Amino acid sequence: MPDGDKKLDAKARYSAGVLEYKKMGYWEPDYLPKDTDVIALFRITPQDGVDPIEAAAAVAGESSTATWTVVWTDRLTACEKYRAKAYRVDPTPNNPNEYFAYIAYELDLFEPGSIANLTASIIGNVFGFKPLKALRLEDMRLPVAYVKTFQGPATGIVVERERLNCYGRPLLGATVKPKLGLSGRNYGRVVYEALKGGLDFTKDDENINSQPFMHWRDRFLYCMEAVNRASAATGEVKGTYLNVTAGTMEEMYKRAEFAKELGSVIIMIDLVIGYTAIQSMAKWARDNDMILHLHRAGHGTYTRQKSHGVSFRVIAKWMRLAGVDHIHAGTVVGKLEGDPATTKGYYDICREEQNSVSLETGVFFDQDWASLNKVMPVASGGIHAGQMHQLIHYLGEDVVLQFGGGTIGHPQGIAAGATANRVALEAMVYARNAGRDYLAEGPTILAEAAKTCTPLREALDIWKDVTFDYASTDAPDFVPTTSVS
Amino acid sequence: MRVTQGTFSFLPDFTDQQIHEQVQYCIDNGWAVSIEYTDDPHPRNTYWEMWGHPMFDNPDAAAVVYELNECRKVYGSYYIRIIAFDSSPGWESIRLSFIVNRPAEEPGFKLSRTEVKGRNIQYSITPYSSDKPQGSRYK
Numbered sequence: 001m002p003d004g005d006k007k008l009d010a011k012a013r014y015s016a017g018v019l020e021y022k023k024m025g026y027w028e029p030d031y032l033p034k035d036t037d038v039i040a041l042f043r044i045t046p047q048d049g050v051d052p053i054e055a056a057a058a059v060a061g062e063s064s065t066a067t068w069t070v071v072w073t074d075r076l077t078a079c080e081k082y083r084a085k086a087y088r089v090d091p092t093p094n095n096p097n098e099y100f101a102y103i104a105y106e107l108d109l110f111e112p113g114s115i116a117n118l119t120a121s122i123i124g125n126v127f128g129f130k131p132l133k134a135l136r137l138e139d140m141r142l143p144v145a146y147v148k149t150f151q152g153p154a155t156g157i158v159v160e161r162e163r164l165n166c167y168g169r170p171l172l173g174a175t176v177k178p179k180l181g182l183s184g185r186n187y188g189r190v191v192y193e194a195l196k197g198g199l200d201f202t203k204d205d206e207n208i209n210s211q212p213f214m215h216w217r218d219r220f221l222y223c224m225e226a227v228n229r230a231s232a233a234t235g236e237v238k239g240t241y242l243n244v245t246a247g248t249m250e251e252m253y254k255r256a257e258f259a260k261e262l263g264s265v266i267i268m269i270d271l272v273i274g275y276t277a278i279q280s281m282a283k284w285a286r287d288n289d290m291i292l293h294l295h296r297a298g299h300g301t302y303t304r305q306k307s308h309g310v311s312f313r314v315i316a317k318w319m320r321l322a323g324v325d326h327i328h329a330g331t332v333v334g335k336l337e338g339d340p341a342t343t344k345g346y347y348d349i350c351r352e353e354q355n356s357v358s359l360e361t362g363v364f365f366d367q368d369w370a371s372l373n374k375v376m377p378v379a380s381g382g383i384h385a386g387q388m389h390q391l392i393h394y395l396g397e398d399v400v401l402q403f404g405g406g407t408i409g410h411p412q413g414i415a416a417g418a419t420a421n422r423v424a425l426e427a428m429v430y431a432r433n434a435g436r437d438y439l440a441e442g443p444t445i446l447a448e449a450a451k452t453c454t455p456l457r458e459a460l461d462i463w464k465d466v467t468f469d470y471a472s473t474d475a476p477d478f479v480p481t482t483s484v485s
Numbered sequence: 486m487r488v489t490q491g492t493f494s495f496l497p498d499f500t501d502q503q504i505h506e507q508v509q510y511c512i513d514n515g516w517a518v519s520i521e522y523t524d525d526p527h528p529r530n531t532y533w534e535m536w537g538h539p540m541f542d543n544p545d546a547a548a549v550v551y552e553l554n555e556c557r558k559v560y561g562s563y564y565i566r567i568i569a570f571d572s573s574p575g576w577e578s579i580r581l582s583f584i585v586n587r588p589a590e591e592p593g594f595k596l597s598r599t600e601v602k603g604r605n606i607q608y609s610i611t612p613y614s615s616d617k618p619q620g621s622r623y624k
Contacts, residue, residue, distance in 0.1 A: 158575075158576060158577070158578045161578065161579070162578060162579070165490060165528065165529075165531070165582075167492060167579045167580060167581055167582045168492040168569075168580060168581035168582065168583070169492050198489070198495060217604075221604060221605070221606070224606075224608070225606065228596060228608035228610065229596060231528055231594075231610060232593070232594040232595070232596035232610050233486065233593070233594075234486075234488070234489045235486075235488035235489060235490055235526050235527075235528050235593075235594060235612075236488075236489055236490055236528055237528045237529065261605065262605065263607075263608065353574070353575045371575075374575070419495070422495045423495045423496070426492065426493050426494075426495045426496050427496060429492065429493075430493060430496060430503075430507070433506070433507050433510040433581075434503075434506045434507070434510070435506070435510070449496070452497055453495075
């Protein structure tokens with residue numbers, strides 16, 4: 001270690017003045033993280049001329065105990081314990097200006113069961129810190145002792161399926177379109193047709209709350225008429241995500257209570273309501289046997305650019321702790337951002353009991369979820385029946401596939417669109433279980449199913465050429481290479 | 486109408502060979518397969534009658550298809566489903582459930598509405614067939 005990086009004795013360390021962060025104890029290359037430490041991995045882009053180790057130490061300092069100058073009051077505390085410790089700095093594989101900084105945080109730095117408290121430290125002041133050009137929180141390792149202080153998903157995948165009486169296949173949904181402007185009466189028509197035709201769920205969009213063209217009570221009443229009619233028409237349990245997002249917690253509770261009174265199986269919130277509001281609604285949902293859907297509205301403002309912000313895999317971890325049951329996590333093949341490997345990482349975080357390090361999917365840490373319920377990922381945005389084999393291959397079975405345009409835009413109407421999706425799905429699951437190479441034979445399997453289902457034939461014809469093939473802005477840094485033996 | 490509960494109700498009814506394939510998939514995954522029947526297809530009728538216990542440790546789908554046909558001899562006019570139970574940690578629940586027998590006629594469900602205050606409506610779903618006593622609903 002260069003002399004400049006070494007720790008100072010107490011007298012030199014606490015003399016008044018300004019000191020480099022790495023000399024203040026925020027850089028400890030020999031530190032071995034404890035099982036109980038929270039670990040954060042940051043992608044740091046230091047300003048020109050700033051030493052990456054000093055930058056990493058500064059991130060550790062600014063996200064824990066430090067301020068810009070030495071303070072004698074540190075010595076009234078067990079400051080060695082409370083200092084976050086940068087212990088490893090690696091160059092990134094593909095960009096000489098960026099580094100991965102591993103930082104360990106003592107568990108006692110965090111209040112139990114509070115995402116707000118965790119994030120106030122980890123993504124607080126530090127993200128505006130001038131010596132860095134950019135900073136991105138890539139991943140976190142959450143110790144079991146900390147995980148256990150959170151409720152976790154109100155319902156979870158297993159109980160959601162039991163409550164819906166739906167097993168062995170992805171769930172099907174659709175977002176009502178147009179997202180704005182329909183009256184309550186007309187809105188309920190879309191819900192009824194889609195559910196009767198074969199979907200399990202319909203969904204309010206993120207910005208459907210209570211506007212002049214449709215106030216929330218009207219929407220809830222007409223939607224529940226539609227849900228019950230569709231249930232009677234099919235013999236199945238049906239649901240519609242009633243969005244209770246509102247300006248205050250009081251108003252959200254009021255809307256959620258009304259949804260419960262009407263017998264809805266599910267309500268929905270938007271990510272923009274904030275971490276504390278999400279945790280409150282998750283607690284309400286657990287208390288009231290309600291499935292809680294989270295629409296990730298707003299996440300693209302800080303998850304999409306690779307150099308700065310917070311990776312969605314971290315948001316997914318926080319939301320599993322916070323206690324939502326559904327989270328939009330990408331489609332791979334649809335219209336919205338999502339590299340296949342990175343998306344797999346998000347899905348694993350939602351659904352696995354334990355995550356193992358998997359650099360090729362962007363997962364940097366082993367993570368034990370300590371029996372917290374699993375989150376059902378939701379794939380929504382520009383997907384259609386003709387992609388069913390790819391969707392099942394990439395996303396698996398425990399996922400909600402949401403075909404908005406792919407249902408409502410069907411030439412024979414909404415119910416026909418829903419039927420096309422359901423038949424395509426069941427045919428593909430059937431073929432997979434029967435041992436066919438369904439990914440390679442997908443188009444054949446769909447064509448066979450379409451022989452006895454005209455709506456599917458029409459869906460395949462109209463959308464056969466629709467693909468969204470653009471380069472991803474957030475692909476993993478590491479790709480697996482074949483070793484030569 | 487057609488009751489569309491279960492994983493494969495939107496596909497044409499399965500042959501015994503197709504049922505065998507799906508059951509073998511369950512067995513190969515280590516799941517215990519069970520046969521259940523009912524004459525009350527209400528969407529929230531969770532507990533259909535069991536045709537024996539789940540067939541733990543049975544390696545061969547043919548045994549399930551045999552039992553299904555025995556069940557059909559007695560309850561051929563009922564709904565019969567195949568259910569697969571997964572006992573592994575984190576699941577301990579059903580992994581696949583599909584209808585393999587249904588009545589020749591399915592009259593469907595009556596939706597009753599009770600109007601209560603605040604324009605709220607309380608809904609109730611009743612199978613038309615359940616007006617008759619259990620055992621004499623589908624002939």
